Amino acid sequence: xxxxxxxxGAIAAVAVVFAAQAASAEDDPKFKDTARLYDTYxxxxxxxxxxxxxxxxxxxxxxxxxxxxxxxxxxxxxxxxVRAIRDGGASVNKSALMPPWSSVxxxxxxxxxxxxxxxxxxxxxxxxxx
Amino acid sequence: MRPAAILAAALSLFAAGPAAxxxxxxxxxxxxxxxxxxxxxxxxxxxxxxxKGPDLWYAGAKFNRDWLVAWLQKPTPIRPGGVxxxxxxxxxxxxxxxxTAGVPPHPAVDAAxxxxxxxxxxxxxxxxxxxxxAFKAEGANLTMGKMAFSKLRGCVACHQExxxxxxLSGPRLYDGGQRLQPDxxxxxxxxxxxxxxxxxMPRLGLSEPDLQRITAYIASLKAGQ
Numbered sequence: 001x002x003x004x005x006x007x008x009g010a011i012a013a014v015a016v017v018f019a020a021q022a023a024s025a026e027d028d029p030k031f032k033d034t035a036r037l038y039d040t041y042x043x044x045x046x047x048x049x050x051x052x053x054x055x056x057x058x059x060x061x062x063x064x065x066x067x068x069x070x071x072x073x074x075x076x077x078x079x080x081x082v083r084a085i086r087d088g089g090a091s092v093n094k095s096a097l098m099p100p101w102s103s104v105x106x107x108x109x110x111x112x113x114x115x116x117x118x119x120x121x122x123x124x125x126x127x128x129x130x
Numbered sequence: 131m132r133p134a135a136i137l138a139a140a141l142s143l144f145a146a147g148p149a150a151x152x153x154x155x156x157x158x159x160x161x162x163x164x165x166x167x168x169x170x171x172x173x174x175x176x177x178x179x180x181x182k183g184p185d186l187w188y189a190g191a192k193f194n195r196d197w198l199v200a201w202l203q204k205p206t207p208i209r210p211g212g213v214x215x216x217x218x219x220x221x222x223x224x225x226x227x228x229x230t231a232g233v234p235p236h237p238a239v240d241a242a243x244x245x246x247x248x249x250x251x252x253x254x255x256x257x258x259x260x261x262x263x264a265f266k267a268e269g270a271n272l273t274m275g276k277m278a279f280s281k282l283r284g285c286v287a288c289h290q291e292x293x294x295x296x297x298l299s300g301p302r303l304y305d306g307g308q309r310l311q312p313d314x315x316x317x318x319x320x321x322x323x324x325x326x327x328x329x330x331m332p333r334l335g336l337s338e339p340d341l342q343r344i345t346a347y348i349a350s351l352k353a354g355q
Binding site: 045055 | 179221222224227228287298321322
């Protein structure tokens with residue numbers, strides 16, 4: 001009996017872990033940590049599926065960038081992207097609804113986030129290629 | 131002081147002592163499992179994901195006691211998605227939604243316990259993270275405060291300023307005048323990372339006049355009005 005309930009417990013625990021990871025579902029180990037940061041900080045506006053449709057868009061007059069849109073994302077120069085993340089939308093003449101993240105991320109994490117966005121849209125210029 | 135007064139004072143001290151001790155013990159025993167009552171030594175992103183409730187180590191510098199006493203007896207949702215919005219979010223069209231029905235209700239306590247717990251919470255002063263007197267009540271322009279909140283500074287992206295109006299990943303602010311002390315509102319708006327290094331409201335780099343007028347606006351917000 002104890003053994004069965006232990007086994008059931010283990011199955012339930014695995015199910016919970018899967019459910020918690022389903023939304024970001026990042027298979028590339030290189031981007032796992034950054035995907036988690038995206039879930040924590042960016043998905044509230046840019047969406048669980050990175051499509052610009054986060055829960056907060058209900059209150060937004062300017063819609064967040066769709067990070068899964070390859071064509072639109074490919075047209076964003078990498079340094080503009082980095083600046084927008086670090087210093088906010090206003091710093092690149094975009095909407096101030098895109099907040100600055102330098103109080104939360106290190107410069108290295110912001111570069112990794114830019115790499116990750118290139119991975120998400122499958123249009124990326126990595127740091128080395130820029 | 132007359133002997134009777136001394137006796138009365140001594141008695142009330144004696145009465146306050148055990149009651150206060152009881153409140154602190156209840157807070158630790160009944161609430162400490164979900165709420166940090168001391169400043170976390172080592173905040174991390176992972177801690178935010180495993181937290182069962184918001185931090186209360188600065189509760190005494192944050193809440194109005196009257197609001198606490200009422201809310202602890204009849205809790206209503208403050209964060210539409212619970213302590214971690216992500217845990218209750220679902221992808222969808224035209225946008226992601228929060229499964230608010232899946233957010234567990236907060237435990238309620240009776241009036242006597244609420245008063246005791248509120249006193250114990252008001253004793254948690256938060257290590258000087260809120261500067262008393264930083265908000266200057268005079269002269270702030272509410273219209274400009276609202277404009278900054280709803281348009282220019284984008285607070286409404288994450289906070290509701292009226293029920294059903296505004297973003298959902300941050301605590302409701304439409305009862306900010308009843309729930310929160312203005313000095314706390316100013317301190318948090320100025321530097322959220324001073325309260326939690328990893329919270330998902332970033333420091334927005336606001337000017338002092340912006341901080342004053344936005345705080346005045348939030349302090350004017352009352353639910354049911």
